[in-house]
Amino acid sequence: MSEHFPCAKCQVPSTNCCSKCRAVYYCSRDHQKADWANHKTLCVPHFKIEESENEGRYLVAKRSIKAGEIILQEPPLVLGPKLQTSPLCLGCYKPISGTYRCSRCNWPMCSAVCEESDFHRNGECQMIEPALVANYLCPGNINNLVYQCITPLRCLSLLAKDRQVLDKLVSHMEQRKGTDIYRLVEQNISSFLRQRLKLTQYDSEHIQRVCGILETNCFDIRIQERVSIRGLYPKASLMNHECVPNTRHVFDPADFQIRVLATRDIRAGEKISATYTQIFWNTIDRRLHLKTSKHFWCQCSRCADPRELGTLLSALKCTDCGGMIVSKNPLDQFASWECSGCGLAQRVENVKRFHDSVRAELKQIAQLARSRPELLENFIATYSGAIHPGSCHVIEAKYAIIQLYGNASQLLYDDLNEEQIGRKLEYCNQLLKLADFIDPGLSQLRGHLLFELQSAMENKASRSFKRDSAQFKEFVKKAVDHLMASSGILRHEIHWVDILEQRRLALENILKAF
Numbered sequence: 001m002s003e004h005f006p007c008a009k010c011q012v013p014s015t016n017c018c019s020k021c022r023a024v025y026y027c028s029r030d031h032q033k034a035d036w037a038n039h040k041t042l043c044v045p046h047f048k049i050e051e052s053e054n055e056g057r058y059l060v061a062k063r064s065i066k067a068g069e070i071i072l073q074e075p076p077l078v079l080g081p082k083l084q085t086s087p088l089c090l091g092c093y094k095p096i097s098g099t100y101r102c103s104r105c106n107w108p109m110c111s112a113v114c115e116e117s118d119f120h121r122n123g124e125c126q127m128i129e130p131a132l133v134a135n136y137l138c139p140g141n142i143n144n145l146v147y148q149c150i151t152p153l154r155c156l157s158l159l160a161k162d163r164q165v166l167d168k169l170v171s172h173m174e175q176r177k178g179t180d181i182y183r184l185v186e187q188n189i190s191s192f193l194r195q196r197l198k199l200t201q202y203d204s205e206h207i208q209r210v211c212g213i214l215e216t217n218c219f220d221i222r223i224q225e226r227v228s229i230r231g232l233y234p235k236a237s238l239m240n241h242e243c244v245p246n247t248r249h250v251f252d253p254a255d256f257q258i259r260v261l262a263t264r265d266i267r268a269g270e271k272i273s274a275t276y277t278q279i280f281w282n283t284i285d286r287r288l289h290l291k292t293s294k295h296f297w298c299q300c301s302r303c304a305d306p307r308e309l310g311t312l313l314s315a316l317k318c319t320d321c322g323g324m325i326v327s328k329n330p331l332d333q334f335a336s337w338e339c340s341g342c343g344l345a346q347r348v349e350n351v352k353r354f355h356d357s358v359r360a361e362l363k364q365i366a367q368l369a370r371s372r373p374e375l376l377e378n379f380i381a382t383y384s385g386a387i388h389p390g391s392c393h394v395i396e397a398k399y400a401i402i403q404l405y406g407n408a409s410q411l412l413y414d415d416l417n418e419e420q421i422g423r424k425l426e427y428c429n430q431l432l433k434l435a436d437f438i439d440p441g442l443s444q445l446r447g448h449l450l451f452e453l454q455s456a457m458e459n460k461a462s463r464s465f466k467r468d469s470a471q472f473k474e475f476v477k478k479a480v481d482h483l484m485a486s487s488g489i490l491r492h493e494i495h496w497v498d499i500l501e502q503r504r505l506a507l508e509n510i511l512k513a514f
């Protein structure tokens, strides 16, 4: 995962950077010391922590940051299973086979190496009696609910210094009281820890606070398809939300360090932000999700603009005049909607109901799409007319097609016809234009879209090989350009490194053969 940059003193490729500013690299401590006289005037950290009444603490750029720069990198404070999880190893977090158990506490794990992992050894392993573990985790009948307790237990067992960092994170205790999640924590975690596992030293209020901190501040970390865990990070968890974020983050699979990267140039004084929602969701859905899960109403520039920065993701088509119906004030969840052409008014409840029904339809179709992709294509055709081609629902359907065509079994490039490949290319280009407004620069979304564009373009080239050699060469060159742009973004993610290299070699060979 570590990238190499030239040592500021001798230019030898190095992976160790100045821990204060992270802007320069050194091959050794000696060279770092020798360069200090030069470097000290330039050594300014990327960010500082500020605080406001409305937003709590947040990160602000202390100096200008270039797109692609690493803003911060740090190990997790706490790591563990999510509230909803299938049984997994508490060391490496891969699904367990059930044949190995920790020699000290009896939890199902993968191996002796996993049972020595720090979070397990210093957390639940010390706190739960092996006999009790056996009760709830008998082979072949593992009670998944027990896994909900692991990450809170790890928080409760932190050493004093780390506990101080944890305690400063927001828990939203007051807002959570009386909610479903509060009741769930009471039943499944607090009572379980105190009554079944006899951990009576922790009162219910304390356990609730820890669970609130986890819900508010955790990052989702993907382990493999359909398996993810959660992690708290002392500084990265202080990034506030914006619906057009200026960072993305990646996790090192070896030690789960987070690395936060600037996706575009950030000016000194600008907030350093992440997104807590799905990027294609419309304004109503994003704001409601943030209010229910993170307890704030987003007021960012994308939310405040009825036309969503010109993308019209949320807009509906007026059935009277064909104009666009948008909210009169998106920051007021009760405000009515109005057609910009004829002034026709719509109650917000009707708009929500319509969006909900279209979303439910798409969800159903998406489950069948691997075997029946034409359902997605029909959905796109229908709602491009009934709403408009840039509606959030149409965009999500197009993104689903991009991911299926050329990747899913039965829908590999050899299974597709030229029209289908043409549509994948068209959708990639449309979504890249959209990304320039809502997730610009070196975002993961743009990285994925460019990668998909590259593969579809290469396939188009292969198909034109016999027909038109000039066109073939032009398509391959385009594919190479898209691959380079995609590599510039995705090379930070370890599972992409080999894939990108394979594609590079494949395209190089195609060009050589030509």
Ligand SMILES: C[S@@+](CC[C@H](N)C(=O)[O-])C[C@H]1O[C@@H](n2cnc3c(N)ncnc32)[C@H](O)[C@@H]1O
Binding pocket: 054, 055, 056, 057, 058, 168, 169, 170, 216, 217, 218, 237, 238, 239, 240, 241, 242, 294, 295, 296, 297, 298, 299
């Ligand atoms: C992961 S924490 C971020 C750090 C937090 N601000 C703090 O003081 O510790 C998420 C919480 O920060 C606040 N927050 C994040 N983004 C915000 C925004 N754009 N506007 C208002 N509050 C925000 C909300 O209280 C949210 O639940």
